[in-house]
Amino acid sequence: MGDIQVLTSDFVNLQISTSKNDISFGERRFPKDITISELKAKLELVTGGSCATMRIETYTKDNKLVTSLDDNSALVGSYPLEDGMRLHIVDDFQLRNELDSGNVPKFELTEEEYSKRNDSVKMFLMKNKMGKYNEEYAEKKKQMEQEEKKLAESIEAGLRCKVSVANAPSRLGTVMYSGTVEGLQGYWIGVKYDEPLGKHNGTVKGKTYFECPDKYGAFVKPQCVSVGDFPEEDYDLNEEL
Structure with a gap:
């Protein structure tokens, strides 16, 4: 008897939700041979969240937590993801901005001061050529926006x-x-x-x-x-x- 070989698809179809649970992004198809860091960049295109500050949790179809995709260098296929499961995106930076700070004075920077900081999200994205500072990302985002606009105008x-x-x-x-x-x-x-x-x-x-x-x-x-x-x-x- 020959060796038994198990073949799996090179892609996985996943639902997408965010911490703002009144918004639905539907299902997307992702290759299994990309890293979690690359997955975050793709999810940034879809959700508008920042790939530098987002966390990804995975849930079964009946909303049971499976795991968190917390290793940016790991491949998507290394996690137990199956068609129909849900990626829940939590943007820590966005959540911090939405907290009600009451009467606590807010610390604000001018755009010029913010640009000079080495510990900012903007500097992280620039150094790693992520998000809008990646030419391929910017072009793909533009194409997706044009396609979405065309689809919206037809409805x-x-x-x-x-x-x-x-x-x-x-x-x-x-x-x-x-x-x-x-x-x-x-x-x-x-x-x-x-x-x-x-x-x-x-x-x-x-x-x-x-x-x-x-x-x-x-x-x-x-x-x-x-x-x-x-x-x-x-x-x-x-x-x-």
């Missing part, structure tokens, strides 16, 4: 749609908005769901992008949206049992 307000996001069943709704959202990177689709499965009423951080009942609205990436003939179902939420 017009008023169209019926189906939304498929990470760790959630498909949801039906109506496109209400297509464009940019203040404070978020890239292009987004504002959707009014047929059921109260959203996050808001079309207003985010005091700015109104569209109007709908509370908990019916959501913003998702264009890649998560399919438009078509999706008839609205009759949900009688007030029906008594």
